[in-house]
Amino acid sequence: MTATFLKIPIIFLLYLLGAHGQEVKDRYYPRYHLAPPIGWMNDPNGFCVYNNEYHLFYQHNPNSSLTSTLVHWGHAKSPDLVSWEHLPIAMYPDQSYDAGGVFSGSALVENDTMHIYYTGNVILEGQTPDHTNRQAYAISTDGVTFTKYAGNPIIPGDDRQPNFRDPKVWKHEDTYYMVLGNSYNNDSLGRILLYSSTDKVNWIEVSILDQSNGSLGYMWECPDFFELDGKYVLLFSPQGVAAQGDKYKNLYQTGYILGDFDYSTLKFTPTSEFKELDHGHDVYATQTLLDNRGRRIVIAWFDMWDQNYPERYDGFTGIMTLPRELKLSSDGTIIQKPVEEMSRAEGRNLIPGRGRRGSSRTYTLRNKAGEIKVRADASNNLKLYIESGSVRVTLSYDATNGQVTLDRGGTDGVRRTEWKPSGQLKWRIFVDASSIELFCGEGEVTFSSRFFPDGPITVRLGQLSRAEHVSVHEIVRTVPHGGQDHERWHVCVGG
Known part of the structure; x- marks a missing residue:
């Protein structure tokens, strides 16, 4: 036909x-x-x-x-x-x-x-x-x-x-x-x-x-x-x-x-x-x-x-x-x-060096957009807080039970699964205005959750957590805001 x-x-x-x-x-x-x-x-x-x-x-x-x-x-x-x-x-x-x-x-x-x-x-x-x-x-x-x-x-x-x-x-x-x-x-x-x-x-x-x-x-x-x-x-x-x-x-x-x-x-x-x-x-x-x-x-x-x-x-x-x-x-x-092309959107590196137990340092994502990398000893528990005013997302690793948890608070806020890294714990976290994506290890476990901050977004380790390395990069805007280019987009052409 x-x-x-x-x-x-x-x-x-x-x-x-x-x-x-x-x-x-x-x-x-x-x-x-x-x-x-x-x-x-x-x-x-x-x-x-x-x-x-x-x-x-x-x-x-x-x-x-x-x-x-x-x-x-x-x-x-x-x-x-x-x-x-x-x-x-x-x-x-x-x-x-x-x-x-x-x-x-x-x-x-x-x-x-x-x-x-x-x-x-x-x-x-x-x-x-x-x-x-x-x-x-x-x-x-x-x-x-x-x-x-x-x-x-x-x-x-x-x-x-x-x-x-x-x-x-x-x-x-x-x-x-x-x-x-x-x-x-x-x-x-x-x-x-x-x-x-x-x-x-x-x-x-x-x-x-x-x-x-x-x-x-x-x-x-x-x-x-x-x-x-x-x-x-x-x-x-x-x-x-x-x-x-x-x-x-x-x-x-x-x-x-x-x-x-x-x-x-x-x-x-x-x-x-x-x-x-x-x-x-x-x-x-x-x-x-x-x-x-x-x-x-x-x-x-x-x-x-x-x-x-x-x-x-x-x-x-x-x-x-x-x-x-x-x-x-x-x-x-x-x-x-x-995808590896994400490195093209990397901006300023906010945190060189090492995290330490009891550190009270807080790192602010100026435009609510950033990438966080964490390396730590997998035999120890770890917590990382992503916060904005009264809103908190907690990422945690339980070394004893071999579990990783994302808790965004509120009703039905917890998501958890088994994960036991071999050797070193590695996290890669992407934060973007109203979202968090966590990649564990080589990417064998991922968590993707929305959250809705009520102000600037900050990042900090838990008070008893120790990381061998923490780095935070800002990420530049690569998607035009919905209000930008508005008139051009809304001239809608059918087939």
Whole structure:
């Protein structure tokens, strides 16, 4: 079948500050994590390299920071995964198959063309179920304007089992593959479906990669499937997993299953249990890319559903995690490290030298943005405080029990997991206006949590803690504040 496309008329929509009734305040707005220029942001979409630049799309409501409501695809690009530029909105919910929202999806770049696969949400008023999901296709030949395929939807879906979304597409040899998240058995069990195509448009279901046995939730969202250091990784976000002690304490989870995969049989054989990717409060809906250097890089929505954080009253909601390079350890743990390009954003070194027991020195991040590195003897306990007025986040290591904890205070403030470093304790911590990312050791354990300071941010060791080395670097602003470049961004060009 020859692909034909429906060209959407050019739409110029000027969203002035007065029209929104919102002003994006700077107090919680990140300095070097990607956030929306205004309004709502959630799942990362279409993470790809196009014309030697990184492109990232995201679920976006440009009209309100209070709710996702009718999502569009927001769009940004970067030459280096550090400095980001906002681009016009990429896709609007303007067709019968996506009028209820342009939901999550992915990008495939081939022959100077960006191929977009996404889920169109359809509201079924007065019916049960009250919505359904369709898979749709669009292309761009300039990386900015997008044309939806005239034959959409390319996969209609089943209205009786409506939760069927978030396509991630890749090519292997001469065949294209797509994974889709799904809820089946009357929305009681989650699973990942595998589809294949020879022409990027006509798709057939070929396999069920994996599915819940009842303990791993009722819906598996945002699936990703890729090879990493000799193993295949099924990365996804299950909903409806019950907490087990310190595990699975967030409303929804994000994690992975390792296994073996055979392209001739299209069978995935798990070799590990489900493992949480991150142990903080606020990681969901991951997406990866394989870049031009052969790196597998992941990024996630740095937020969580139903949190109602105070940033929503500042004209924006949601940020992205730092892009992280993934590796696989010998014991089957995914190692995450901030991409090496982050060093380009380093500013002034605030703390040369050594920390000492009982030190009362406090180090202030002038612009609420910095990187902290700590080395210490792993046989001793350690505490580090990140504070702002009445707000405190405590990072602690319990040498006796082999545990690391992030405590941001308040209700449900504690996140904890087992971690026993071999030899020396190493922490790398990124603070950015309203977020903290902690990387333990080589990146085998990470915590990503939001917090909301009420003034300048300071850093200090606990009174009884001893560190062999502590260093703090400021980090310069690499993402324009939402109020900057406002008029240019809000001239929104449709495909």
